Amino acid sequence: MNDEKIFALFVKGEGAMLGVLVKKYQDPLYKYLVRYTNNTTLAEEILQETFIKVYEHSDKYDLQKPFRPWLYKVALNTARDKLRQKKLDWQSLADKEEPMAVNSPVRDLQSREIGEMIRKAVAELAPNQRQVFILRQYEKMSYADISTAVERPLNTVKSDMRRALQSLRELLASLTDIAMEGKYI
Structure with a gap:
């Protein structure tokens, strides 16, 4: 079953279906957020907030469009908001140590x-x-x-x-x- 059908089932009331998508995307999305923010703790925060937003705003997803780009858009917007809140600039991120590699x-x-x-x-x-x-x-x-x-x-x-x-x-x-x-x- 593809992601769009799984999410459609979640929207129709099958709450466990969101868990299927969380399980599928949590690692790749976390790795993306670590690369984007260069901060493992911040990436974890953003990841959690992303899935909360997906849950809370499931009605905003167009079931006719691919799920993955929408999920990454939610994550990217959440990351931008979080970075703005924390007032991190990319120059200071470039000077930080390389984050710990995930499972490497x-x-x-x-x-x-x-x-x-x-x-x-x-x-x-x-x-x-x-x-x-x-x-x-x-x-x-x-x-x-x-x-x-x-x-x-x-x-x-x-x-x-x-x-x-x-x-x-x-x-x-x-x-x-x-x-x-x-x-x-």
Whole structure:
């Protein structure tokens, strides 16, 4: 049974059906929120609030549209609100330590350094580019689903992705140069 049918059953009164969707999406949505906020505690808060909002506002979901983009839109809007409330800016997030990886083995030093460079580069992207990049690369969403989730035209989403990739190439090249200079001095 697909997500839309499961949610339709929930809306019709079968409360346990929401639990099925929570179970399916809680891990991927949590990982997305950790990447988006770079803060595990904040990601947990947002995740809980997201599912509460899904429960409270189930009537706002159009049963004819895909469920996943709607869920991510709710999560993204909740994250934006929470970040605004906490007055976190992306520059300070970029300077924080890398969050603990979820269910992953210990990586060697080189992998951590590369991961840190990528994390810093992604954190430095413009907010719209960062959203699109995370949803496309980490969440494997289609451009159409991303367009729905972030409420922007499809061509704008594609343009944001192109700009994000170009910015990442430039940022990673400069970070790599800086890292190499530090190792040989």
